[in-house]
Amino acid sequence: MRDLEQFLRQEGVDEALLEEAAQFRASHQAAEDVQGRIPQPVYTYYGREVWEKAIAAVLCGENLLLAGPKATGKNVLAQNLALLFGRPLWDVSFHVNVDAAYLIGSDTYDGSRVTFRPGPVYQSAVKGGFAVLDEINMARNEALAVLHAALDFRRVIDVAGYDRIQVDPAARFIGTMNYGYAGTRDLNEALCSRFAILNMPMIAENDLNRLVSDAFPTIREQIRSQFVQLFYEIERKAHSAEISERALDLRGLLDALALMQKGVRSGDALQMCIVNKTFDEYERTLVTDMISARIPTDLTRADVFS
Secondary structure, three states, X not given: OHHHHHHHHHHOOOHHHHHHHHHHHXXXXXXXHHHHHOOOXXXXXXXXXXXXXXXXXXXXXXXXXXXXXXXOOHHHHHHHHHHHOOXXXXXXXXXXXXXXXXXXXXXXXXXXXXXXXXXXXXXXXXXXXXXXXXXXXXXXXXXXXXXXXXXXXXXXXXOOOOOEEEOOOOOEEEEEEOOOOOOOXXXXXXXXXOOEEEEOOOOOHHHHHHHHHHHOOOEOHHHHHHHHHHHHHHHHHHHOOOOOHHHOOHHHHHHHHHHHHOOOOHHHHHHHHOHHHOOOHHHHHHHHHHHHHHOOOOOOHHHHEO
């Protein structure tokens, strides 16, 4: 936590916001049984303006909808926010079969009697956690309708056949959405009105350089620069529809570097983590050519890291 706060101060995030976040954390201590759910993110989100907007929204009691294209760090920001505010985190990955019973909970037989098994939204509401509603625009509207009362000023959940619970004051719901994924749809106005919507920008080049340097402190500067430029070249070609967004994968780029650090040669690592994520032969050839123009395929660990 101290490391994250120090990082945010170095980024120039408003000190008043950080002090309020610390006060929030002190006045809403997570219960002992959910302390293990407070995330310890592998990566830190870079972007002062986004941080300030997100922190202010949480402090104002708003639920956040993080909207943006692939590789903009939506889930990374959600995890970082949970850590900053000291909140246990529940992840809900939406798909067409997610229903109200999955979100709120359902009856189950424990061998002797029927009991209520709470779902992630119920637990987050009771425990004062952050519920990340991942790819929320892949869900059916009838599944999301059960959240309306929890997301607006009422902040309640009616559990059919059981009770009406009040959402804990520390609980927040953070939705993420990408307009480009297959199976997505537009969110209805009733749901959108219950979120403060934050459009997530692509990570700036300077921030990406810092991210790679922080994740891999011993990476050689020239190699780091080529990896960063490769990411933006793929992004430009995906944006102009020359290739799909499958190869635009920041996680994949970092994973490739991690494999190289373990001794996998550069060509094989990039093939596994970038090239093979597209299934069209012509597109794979284009991506391979982009990589080959910048990064030799036979680089060893000693070539990449000092």
